[in-house]
Amino acid sequence: MLEVKNLKAHIDTTDGVVRAVDGVSFTIKPGETVGIVGESGSGKSVLAHSIMQLNPKPPTFYPQGEIIFEGKDLLQLQDKELRKIRGKEIAMIFQDPMSSLNPVFKIGDQLMEAILTHHHLPKSKAKQRAIELLTDVGIPDPEKRMNAYPHQFSGGMRQRVLIAIALACNPKILIADEPTTALDVTIQAQILELMKNIQEKYGTAIIIISHDLGVIAQMAEKVLVMYSGRIVEKGDVEDIFYRTSMPYTWSLLRSLPRIDSESRNRLLNIEGHPPNLIHPPSGCNFHPRCPFASEQCKMVDPELTKRSPEHYVACILSEMEFKEAKKRMENVEREGDLNHV
Amino acid sequence: MSEPLLEIRDLNMHFPLKQGVFQKTTNYVKAVNGVSFTLNKGETLGIVGESGCGKSTLARTIVGLLKPTSGDILFEGESILQYHSKELHQLRRDVQMVYQDPYTSLNPRMRAGDIIAAPLKAYNQRDHLRKRVLELMELVGLKADDYKKLPHQFSGGQRQRIGIARALALNPKLIILDEPVSALDVSVQAQVINLLEDLQEELGLTYLFIAHDLSVIRHISDRVGVMYLGKMMEMSDSESLYKNARHPYTNALLSAIPLPYPLKEKKRERIVLKGELPSPSNPPSGCVFHTRCPFATEFCKGNVPTLDENNEADHYVSCFYPMENKQEEFIRQ
Numbered sequence: 001m002l003e004v005k006n007l008k009a010h011i012d013t014t015d016g017v018v019r020a021v022d023g024v025s026f027t028i029k030p031g032e033t034v035g036i037v038g039e040s041g042s043g044k045s046v047l048a049h050s051i052m053q054l055n056p057k058p059p060t061f062y063p064q065g066e067i068i069f070e071g072k073d074l075l076q077l078q079d080k081e082l083r084k085i086r087g088k089e090i091a092m093i094f095q096d097p098m099s100s101l102n103p104v105f106k107i108g109d110q111l112m113e114a115i116l117t118h119h120h121l122p123k124s125k126a127k128q129r130a131i132e133l134l135t136d137v138g139i140p141d142p143e144k145r146m147n148a149y150p151h152q153f154s155g156g157m158r159q160r161v162l163i164a165i166a167l168a169c170n171p172k173i174l175i176a177d178e179p180t181t182a183l184d185v186t187i188q189a190q191i192l193e194l195m196k197n198i199q200e201k202y203g204t205a206i207i208i209i210s211h212d213l214g215v216i217a218q219m220a221e222k223v224l225v226m227y228s229g230r231i232v233e234k235g236d237v238e239d240i241f242y243r244t245s246m247p248y249t250w251s252l253l254r255s256l257p258r259i260d261s262e263s264r265n266r267l268l269n270i271e272g273h274p275p276n277l278i279h280p281p282s283g284c285n286f287h288p289r290c291p292f293a294s295e296q297c298k299m300v301d302p303e304l305t306k307r308s309p310e311h312y313v314a315c316i317l318s319e320m321e322f323k324e325a326k327k328r329m330e331n332v333e334r335e336g337d338l339n340h341v
Numbered sequence: 342m343s344e345p346l347l348e349i350r351d352l353n354m355h356f357p358l359k360q361g362v363f364q365k366t367t368n369y370v371k372a373v374n375g376v377s378f379t380l381n382k383g384e385t386l387g388i389v390g391e392s393g394c395g396k397s398t399l400a401r402t403i404v405g406l407l408k409p410t411s412g413d414i415l416f417e418g419e420s421i422l423q424y425h426s427k428e429l430h431q432l433r434r435d436v437q438m439v440y441q442d443p444y445t446s447l448n449p450r451m452r453a454g455d456i457i458a459a460p461l462k463a464y465n466q467r468d469h470l471r472k473r474v475l476e477l478m479e480l481v482g483l484k485a486d487d488y489k490k491l492p493h494q495f496s497g498g499q500r501q502r503i504g505i506a507r508a509l510a511l512n513p514k515l516i517i518l519d520e521p522v523s524a525l526d527v528s529v530q531a532q533v534i535n536l537l538e539d540l541q542e543e544l545g546l547t548y549l550f551i552a553h554d555l556s557v558i559r560h561i562s563d564r565v566g567v568m569y570l571g572k573m574m575e576m577s578d579s580e581s582l583y584k585n586a587r588h589p590y591t592n593a594l595l596s597a598i599p600l601p602y603p604l605k606e607k608k609r610e611r612i613v614l615k616g617e618l619p620s621p622s623n624p625p626s627g628c629v630f631h632t633r634c635p636f637a638t639e640f641c642k643g644n645v646p647t648l649d650e651n652n653e654a655d656h657y658v659s660c661f662y663p664m665e666n667k668q669e670e671f672i673r674q
């Protein structure tokens with residue numbers, strides 16, 4: 001349904017060109033959930049905004065790639081045609097629910113506007129639909145709440161309203177950029193459940209972006225792991241979490257405090273911090289921080305290559321070599337522990 | 342032998358809500374509402390809870406930034422609320438704070454070295470000032486040539502290191518860390534957590550560690566307190582809390598965390614709490630959790646449970662009907 005092919009989205013700045021998205025490919029099928037995970041600055045939002053064509057041009061430009069939606073390349077469409085797709089076919093919800101609602105308009109009016117932009121309906125019908133949507137997203141007392149202003153809602157309720165607005169036209173794809181990052185865990189659980197229910201009811205495909213590996217594990221069927229503008233590993237959710245094959249993904253999982261770890265194992269230290277996207281490192285972008293990096297990694301830029309039908313990895317190490325490298329490292333750690341005692 | 346460093350006794354911090362032209366006090370926000378606990382030397386106590394439950398207010402009261410409405414705070418056995426300025430001056434050396442936001446808690450126009458030196462200057466420890474600052478920088482993993490850099494030239498994790506070095510400058514006994522890793526990326530968060538653990542071991546520090554992330558809290562804490570609407574809901578050693586959470590709210594929190602295990606996640610039964618957090622200026626009657634508690638009865642609406650209700654050894658629960666927990670079983674499957 002949606003196919004992103006070798007997409008590059010670069011941003012012109014006074015310091016140079018930021019390679020925010022640098023050669024990304026993936027597809028999403030109807031009703032599927034794709035999770036995009038990566039640390040801040042890895043290009044997740046710029047990628048999401050590219051699909052909606054929301055990145056301001058300039059400074060953003062697309063030196064390469066295609067975004068094919070139902071046979072059309074979104075990068076080639078005129079604004080008028082894009083407006084028909086944006087919101088109607090592909091809708092988006094953002095991290096900060098307050099800044100994406102207009103504070104001076106009533107919730108109900110904002111919702112009805114979303115409905116009326118794409119459908120010619122009498123006002124009474126639109127209002128009825130708006131109330132229906134608020135009910136769908138679990139707003140109690142929806143008729144009364146139509147008249148409320150955004151500031152009268154809590155963070156969780158605002159995110160519900162944004163989901164209602166995104167669903168107004170029954171889109172085929174819903175892009176959720178960190179939809180729960182600003183929320184408390186118990187409210188996050190409600191919103192994630194709501195998104196799943198909506199998907200079941202309407203068959204919406206979902207692209208969910210998060211830096212929280214738990215959220216991705218819970219929601220996604222397919223996962224893309226991003227690092228400095230690129231996909232470094234992609235596959236089924238189980239490939240990513242149980243058959244992790246890329247050192248960056250592996251390191252992320254090992255640096256995560258676990259709620260089930262009794263022993264309070266020391267967390268893996270990934271040295272340094274994510275790279276500068278104006279002058280990315282030579283060779284493999286991850287080499288300055290990779291515990292398994294060799295001289296070769298500074299020169300060779302590994303391509304995303306197929307390991308199994310759905311599992312792709314960007315690393316020069318073969319499966320065997322990676323396994324052995326992990327084993328060596330664990331031995332060193334064990335010795336370290338012994339020295340400590 | 343565990344020796345108490347900090348004791349909190351029935352602490353209340355109520356902020357007046359003023360309204361109208363005459364700014365009459367119409368109500369109070371009960372940000373901290375009858376909290377008691379003891380923190381032993383060398384220990385880490387984790388405080389966890391959702392936003393607005395009073396964690397930062399608790400921290401600010403302990404470091405003396407707020408004067409509590411009632412209750413007592415004992416540091417090394419002495420009530421700090423009775424302290425005069427000279428003793429307060431000493432207390433402010435012994436108790437340091439590290440803040441959540443490494444972006445706003447540092448003066449953007451000061452060089453990193455000067456930020457770390459500031460508390461030393463304030464306490465007239467000017468001898469070998471530069472040497473001491475460099476020592477501190479090395480301790481937290483900063484390089485000597487970082488001395489001259491301004492905060493914006495550092496990454497988030499490095500800025501948090503500056504904040505930690507500043508807190509360590511005066512050899513404090515207690516460090517209160519208010520969400521010190523919440524704003525950091527996973528990989529950088531791990532670096533800072535490891536650093537805090539190393540420093541504790543090396544310097545024998547005591548931590549009060551505030552966070553909303555239960556996984557981080559489990560990793561770092563010896564004991565854990567769970568707060569909701571200004572009240573302590575459950576408190577015990579970390580092991581027992583996570584294995585045998587007894588308060589319905591703690592269980593709901595544990596069950597809400599998405600775990601990085603996709604197969605388990607698919608099968609998982611969650612306790613999804615209904616509704617929103619009530620306002621702390623108008624907390625529910627009886628047990629403050631009753632509006633969202635799946636096990637609430639009529640009795641819970643009219644009666645206030647206390648933290649020693651159903652207390653089992655060192656595991657305290659503020660609930661009339663504590664649960665036998667199933668979370669751990671689930672997580673271990």
Ligand SMILES: Nc1ncnc2c1ncn2[C@@H]1O[C@H](COP(=O)(O)OP(=O)(O)OP(=O)(O)O)[C@@H](O)[C@H]1O
Binds near residue numbers: 013040
């Ligand atoms: N308008 C802009 N001008 C210059 N650089 C930008 C702009 N927007 C984004 N960038 C840069 O592009 C890179 C990718 O940013 P992006 O917002 O996509 O990251 P992200 O993965 O969404 O991070 P986060 O988790 O923090 O939201 C970053 O290095 C960012 O600084």
Ligand SMILES: Nc1ncnc2c1ncn2[C@@H]1O[C@H](COP(=O)(O)OP(=O)(O)OP(=O)(O)O)[C@@H](O)[C@H]1O
Binds near residue numbers: 356372395621
């Ligand atoms: N100076 C103040 N005046 C009035 N109300 C206040 C003041 N400071 C805090 N509050 C209120 O007290 C309650 C507790 O706030 P506090 O900042 O302690 O919560 P928290 O647990 O630290 O939350 P977060 O996780 O969002 O940091 C909130 O309802 C807050 O609005």
Ligand code: SF4
Binds near residue numbers: 246247284287290
């Ligand atoms: S290519 Fe080299 S540096 Fe990159 S992830 Fe693989 S081992 Fe690490």
Ligand code: SF4
Binds near residue numbers: 646
């Ligand atoms: S006292 Fe009642 S309402 Fe409160 S947590 Fe226990 S069961 Fe729930």
Ligand SMILES: [Mg+2]
Binds near residue numbers: 046177
């Ligand atoms: Mg983003």
Ligand SMILES: [Mg+2]
Binds near residue numbers: 396397398519
């Ligand atoms: Mg706080």
